[in-house]
Amino acid sequence: MRAHLILRSIAKRCVSKDGQQTRCSFPPFETHAFGVLLRVRLFRVVAVFAALFAFSPAHAEPPDAALAELLSQARAEVPAACTQPDVDRLIKILCAKKIRIGVRDYYPLFAERKGDRREGYEVDVALAIGRMLGVDVDFVRVNAATRIPLLAEDRIDLIIATMGHNTQRDGQVRFIRPHYYRSETTVVGPRELPVASMLDLPGRTVCVTVGNGSNAELVSQGARLMLFDEAGVLPDRLKDQTCTLAAQDDSFFAKYFADADFNARYFQKFGFAQVPWGMAVARQGSAELARALELITQVFHRDGLFIDIGRLHSIRLGFLRQQQEVWRTPECNTDAGSTNPSCILPPLNIALQPTSFAPDVTRFERWVDACTGIDLALPMLKTAPAWSLFKDGVVYSLVLIAGALAATLAFALVLGAAMGSRSFLLRWPARLFTVALQSSPIVLTLVIAATIAHGLFALSTATVLGAAIAALGLANGSNAGQAIGEAMWSLRAEGMQSGLFGRALSRAATQIVAFLINAAKGTPVASFIGAPELLSSLTDITSFSSGRVTTYSILLIFYTAVVLVVVWLCGKLKQILEHRQAAA
Amino acid sequence: MNELMELLSGDFLPKFLAGMAINFQIAAIALVIGLALGLLLAAGRLSGGVAAAIAVSIIALMRAAPTFVVMFFLLNAIPRNATLFGTPFALSGVMTVALSLVPYSAAYVADAGVDSIRHLRAGATQGALLFFPNLTRAFLVMVMSSSVGAAIGVTEGITVILRQAEQLPSFDDRLVLFAIGIVLFGIPLQAGFMVMSLFQRRFGRSTVEEEASA
Numbered sequence: 001m002r003a004h005l006i007l008r009s010i011a012k013r014c015v016s017k018d019g020q021q022t023r024c025s026f027p028p029f030e031t032h033a034f035g036v037l038l039r040v041r042l043f044r045v046v047a048v049f050a051a052l053f054a055f056s057p058a059h060a061e062p063p064d065a066a067l068a069e070l071l072s073q074a075r076a077e078v079p080a081a082c083t084q085p086d087v088d089r090l091i092k093i094l095c096a097k098k099i100r101i102g103v104r105d106y107y108p109l110f111a112e113r114k115g116d117r118r119e120g121y122e123v124d125v126a127l128a129i130g131r132m133l134g135v136d137v138d139f140v141r142v143n144a145a146t147r148i149p150l151l152a153e154d155r156i157d158l159i160i161a162t163m164g165h166n167t168q169r170d171g172q173v174r175f176i177r178p179h180y181y182r183s184e185t186t187v188v189g190p191r192e193l194p195v196a197s198m199l200d201l202p203g204r205t206v207c208v209t210v211g212n213g214s215n216a217e218l219v220s221q222g223a224r225l226m227l228f229d230e231a232g233v234l235p236d237r238l239k240d241q242t243c244t245l246a247a248q249d250d251s252f253f254a255k256y257f258a259d260a261d262f263n264a265r266y267f268q269k270f271g272f273a274q275v276p277w278g279m280a281v282a283r284q285g286s287a288e289l290a291r292a293l294e295l296i297t298q299v300f301h302r303d304g305l306f307i308d309i310g311r312l313h314s315i316r317l318g319f320l321r322q323q324q325e326v327w328r329t330p331e332c333n334t335d336a337g338s339t340n341p342s343c344i345l346p347p348l349n350i351a352l353q354p355t356s357f358a359p360d361v362t363r364f365e366r367w368v369d370a371c372t373g374i375d376l377a378l379p380m381l382k383t384a385p386a387w388s389l390f391k392d393g394v395v396y397s398l399v400l401i402a403g404a405l406a407a408t409l410a411f412a413l414v415l416g417a418a419m420g421s422r423s424f425l426l427r428w429p430a431r432l433f434t435v436a437l438q439s440s441p442i443v444l445t446l447v448i449a450a451t452i453a454h455g456l457f458a459l460s461t462a463t464v465l466g467a468a469i470a471a472l473g474l475a476n477g478s479n480a481g482q483a484i485g486e487a488m489w490s491l492r493a494e495g496m497q498s499g500l501f502g503r504a505l506s507r508a509a510t511q512i513v514a515f516l517i518n519a520a521k522g523t524p525v526a527s528f529i530g531a532p533e534l535l536s537s538l539t540d541i542t543s544f545s546s547g548r549v550t551t552y553s554i555l556l557i558f559y560t561a562v563v564l565v566v567v568w569l570c571g572k573l574k575q576i577l578e579h580r581q582a583a584a
Numbered sequence: 585m586n587e588l589m590e591l592l593s594g595d596f597l598p599k600f601l602a603g604m605a606i607n608f609q610i611a612a613i614a615l616v617i618g619l620a621l622g623l624l625l626a627a628g629r630l631s632g633g634v635a636a637a638i639a640v641s642i643i644a645l646m647r648a649a650p651t652f653v654v655m656f657f658l659l660n661a662i663p664r665n666a667t668l669f670g671t672p673f674a675l676s677g678v679m680t681v682a683l684s685l686v687p688y689s690a691a692y693v694a695d696a697g698v699d700s701i702r703h704l705r706a707g708a709t710q711g712a713l714l715f716f717p718n719l720t721r722a723f724l725v726m727v728m729s730s731s732v733g734a735a736i737g738v739t740e741g742i743t744v745i746l747r748q749a750e751q752l753p754s755f756d757d758r759l760v761l762f763a764i765g766i767v768l769f770g771i772p773l774q775a776g777f778m779v780m781s782l783f784q785r786r787f788g789r790s791t792v793e794e795e796a797s798a
Contacts (some may be wrong), residue, residue, distance in 0.1 A: 224739065241747040242737035265698050303658065380738075439770025441731035443742050455755050524652040528735050535656060548660040556657045563648040 063302075066335030067295035071133070074288060087156050089281065090133075090289040097135050101126045102142035102156040106232055108255035109313050110162055113141075122160045125180060128305060129158075132296050148172050151282050157289065162251065164275035166348040174283045176293045177344040178301055178327065178337075179276035181310075182319040185214035186250040188238065191267045195245065198272065207234055207243035208543060214273035215543035216352070216385065218247060224530050225543050238266060245269070246318060254315055275348045288574040294338040301327040352383035377547025380554075386541045390447050393537025394558075396461075400468060400523045401562060407473020408480060408519040412512060415477060416484025420504060430485075434478040442525055446471045450529035461532055468526035476519040483511030502580070509577035513570040520566040524559060596748055600768060603741035606678060610733065610740070611726035613682035615719070618689025625690060626697030634771065643694050646687035652732050655684035659736060677738040685726050692722045717783040724776045728769070 001238035074090050081087045082095035093099045103122055104111040111120040118139055132139035140156050147161045151173055164183070165175045169318035187206065189195055195204070202222030208215050209231050218225060226243060228234065235256050237243040252269060256262045279297070281290050300306050307320045326332055355361075361381045368376040380390035418430035437445065452462065457463045487504035496503060505512070527536040538555050543549045624790075628639030658680050678736070696718040711727035731742040745765040749758045 016766070191783075196679065226735075237737065240739070241738075241750075242743075244750060435770070435774065436766055439773055440766045441728045441769060442730040442743055444733050444745065444762060444765055444769075447746060448759070451758060451762070521648070521650040522652075524650050525732060525735075528732075535653060539656070542660070552653075552657045552660040556653050559650050559653045560645060560648045564644070567644075567648060 001220025013471055025496060026528035054184075061294075061334050063295040063335050063337065064296040065335065067132075067292060067299065070288065070295065071118075073476070074292075086285065088288040089286045090292055093133065093135055093157055093289065098138050099130055099133060099135050099158060100156045101130075102140050102147050102150055102159045102161050104143060104161045105141045107252065109161050109315050111160075111250060117142065118196075119313075121181070121310055121315050122162070124309045124312070125300075126160050128300065128309070129296055130162075131294065133292065147364055150278065154282070157281065158293070159280045162249070163277060163280060165345075166275065166350045167282075168350055170347050172283070173280035174286060174290050175278035175280050175347065176290060178294075179278045180297055180300075181251070181277040182274060182345075183249040183251040183277060184271040184274040185212070185247050186253055186271045187245055187247045187269045188244040188253055189236075189269055190265060193244065193269075195269045197270050198271075200243075205243070205432045206244060207237055207246040209234070209248065210543060211546070212248070212543070214247065215540075216350070217273055219389075219540040219543065220385075224527075224536065225539060227539065227543055235262065251315065253328050258314060275346070276345045278347075289349060295335065298327055298333070298337055302333055314519050329357075352385055354382060355387045358382045362464055373451055377550045380538065380541050380546045380551065383400060389537040389541055390534075392532060392552035396465065396531065396537075397523065397533040397558075397562070400465060400472075400526055400531060401467070401520050401566070403469035403568070404472040404476075404519040404523050405516055407469050408476040408516055409512075411473045411477025412480035412484060412515070415481030416488070416504065416508070417480060417501060420488025420501070427485075430481070434482050437474055437478040440475070442475055442522055443473070443528055445475050446525060446529050449474075464531045465526075466528060468523075468529060468531045472519050472522050472526065476515040476522070478511045480508070480515040483508040483515075504576045506580045508544055509574045512577070513574045515565055516570050516573075517563065520563050521559075596744070600744045600765075603739055603744040604736065604768070604772075606733070606740040607727050607730045609681045610678055610685065610730035610738075611723050613679070614685035614689045614726050614730075617682070617686050618722075619719075620695050621686065621690035621730055622693025623697050625694035626701065629694065630701055639694070643691050644706060646691040649687045649690055651684050652735070654687060655681060655732060655736065658683055668691055677733060677736055680736065681730055681733040681738055681740075684732070688729070689722060689726060693719070696722075718779045720776060720780045720783075724773055724780075728773065741765070777787055786790050 005452075012127065053452065059160050060087050074088075076096055077087070077091055078094045081091050103120075103126060104581065105113045107120070107122075109120055111118065111122045112542045123139070126137055126139070140150065142150055142156070142161050144161075147156075147163060148169070149160045150156045151159055158358065160180070163169070165177075165179060169175070187195065187201075194200065197517045201218065206218055207226045207228060208218065210229060215225060227238070231248050231252050234243065234246040234248055235253075239247050250268065250292075253268065256269070257266075281294060301320070301323045305326055307317055307324060310317050310320050326343055327337065329343075331337075332340060334340075358381070361378050365376045365378060368374055382384045382483055415430050415434060418426045419434065421427050421430075435453045440448070446468060449467040453463050453467035453470075484504050487507040488500050491500055491503055492508065523533065524535045527539070528537070535555060538551050542551050625639045625643055629634045629643065630636070631639075658675065662675055687698050696715050700712040700715035703709075703714070730740060734743040734746060735741045737743075742765070745761060749761050752761060
């Protein structure tokens with residue numbers, strides 16, 4: 001009877017209730033197209049479990065027996081414990097006869113919702129767990145941002161939602177071990193693109209999703225990141241060539257590589273940052289539920305149920321096969337296996353070293369929140385890598401601005417002198433060069449400068465900064481130079497012959513100052529070619545931390561303030577030049 | 585060079601022209617919004633008192649705000665599920681770039697607007713008409729500046745060129761393609777500037793005559 005119920009539970013159909021939550025009904029098992037192998041395997045798991053449950057041995061070694069005993073004891077407390085306030089969630093689930101499981105709505109092969117129906121590896125794992133517990137499953141839609149808050153707010157009992165187990169999340173939820181899957185971040189790009197490892201990434205733009213744990217590693221390797229909110233858009237951005245490379249879990253790309261056209265055009269260049277996926281329950285009040293789930297996942301691994309479900313949904317099975325071997329060993333196939341370090345996997349360590357003043361920053365954020373209600377977040381001050389990126393960004397921005405101003409002035413003087421020259425051989429090449437620069441949008445000028453620099457020199461921060469300074473200087477200096485040249489000709493027309501260049505500088509002061517300010521304003525665009533200025537740094541920081549609004553507000557304030565300072569300094573320069581003109 | 589020829593004989597030109605149309609579209613949106621905002625600021629600046637001081641400060645800040653940073657600010661500061669008057673409000677890439685150009689556009693219009701109103705008050709009608717060639721200059725500058733959209737995936741003219749360049753293995757071919765891009769952008773831009781200069785000279789001359797006779 002129990003075996004039949006479990007089989008039927010897997011073969012459920014989920015009907016939409018309110019657009020977010022889905023309750024499972026139980027149609028006849030025969031209506032569901034399930035794999036024969038899976039049925040046999042499930043039946044075996046359930047049969048063993050049912051037998052052990054029936055006998056309820058006091059001190060069983062295998063996980064099945066421990067699970068049977070645990071559930072037997074929990075059921076014995078129902079319904080008496082149902083009205084008590086602080087009972088374990090396992091009791092609450094048994095009382096309610098349902099478990100609320102958070103799953104994703106759109107994660108191909110793992111959890112998808114098509115109309116009233118949910119399907120995928122995680123959906124079937126959730127259903128198998130529901131049946132093992134003997135309760136219905138209520139599916140609740142979650143995404144990367146909401147899954148942990150919903151658990152904390154007691155709106156779901158369990159997360160099975162492509163959640164990587166890392167040290168950061170370990171403090172927020174209780175992960176169930178053994179893990180039910182493992183993914184790695186894969187870098188995908190056109191087949192013909194010569195990228196084979198991290199060493200090929202410096203200077204290239206990689207499209208990623210905000211908050212992906214592997215972003216920090218890409219940044220540390222010198223890749224530039226283009227951020228997106230949802231992974232679902234990445235394949236389309238690859239196809240429309242917005243992205244040349246995209247990095248995301250291999251589990252995500254699995255579906256797309258099953259498509260012949262996509263597979264013919266794109267290739268998984270390399271993978272990194274392997275991360276085990278864990279189901280998770282709340283840290284408080286879920287000890288017995290967690291224990292039950294640990295025993296269940298042990299059994300599922302050992303008996304190959306995860307493999308069968310995975311095969312049904314065409315996901316990669318390498319990790320699951322490896323885990324089956326582990327959980328079949330006598331050492332791990334015990335009720336203490338899930339706490340044995342040689343059987344389970346550690347979480348991915350993504351903890352970033354905090355700065356010495358991180359606690360002060362946190363206190364300041366809370367103070368601002370309490371006083372103003374503003375949700376201030378200063379991630380650039382809290383961890384050592386972010387702080388280092390931030391400091392470097394500020395320094396490089398200032399170097400870039402100073403360099404751009406100097407280059408603008410230098411090119412203005414040289415091109416101005418050439419365009420104001422009486423020599424045809426000097427004047428016309430300078431004019432043609434200026435027209436070409438005026439006709440090139442700044443982004444294109446920067447890319448051309450970077451292309452030439454990369455062709456001549458090895459790729460480095462200095463090369464990129466140099467290229468950016470040259471491009472910004474040329475673009476603005478040519479315009480200012482034109483003004484100087486025109487001033488020289490107008491002075492000649494007025495009969496001036498001596499001290500022409502100095503007087504022309506004074507006469508063109510307004511234009512020179514305008515293009516110096518323009519050069520300062522244009523410096524953030526240098527991030528487009530990989531200059532490590534503040535915009536690049538903050539984009540990198542926000543790719544692996546929170547606080548985007550605050551971060552970009554700080555960026556806007558920083559650059560606006562710097563430009564205002566440049567405007568003030570240029571105003572002084574203009575006064576000096578105009579004073580000279582008046583004196584002359 | 586063969587790869588470049590194949591590329592150019594393909595659908596490059598239609599794609600590029602469609603991309604350039606996006607550049608013009610972005611500039612037009614920014615100009616319309618900037619015109620409304622800039623004229624308000626110009627009126628505020630000429631009204632005197634506190635309103636003038638506020639308008640001057642706002643114009644100074646708008647003038648100093650770098651377009652590229654404003655674009656990233658808008659991209660990251662506006663929530664994806666934001667609502668405006670109860671209706672879902674999500675900025676497209678084109679609108680994000682257009683709005684990032686609005687501070688420049690509004691500050692420029694405000695400056696040019698103040699000059700024009702002063703000319704009008706002085707009875708120099710021709711001088712006031714210089715507002716329109718100045719507006720054309722701002723439009724052309726914004727057409728060029730809208731290429732920053734390439735950084736957030738907007739398929740404008742420069743994006744098309746850069747995507748095509750990535751397919752060219754030869755360094756020389758890429759430089760030739762960039763040169764073609766400059767020519768294609770340069771033609772409408774230089775033509776626009778020439779027309780604008782003609783108008784400016786004409787209105788400028790008339791203004792001098794008007795002011796002399798006044």
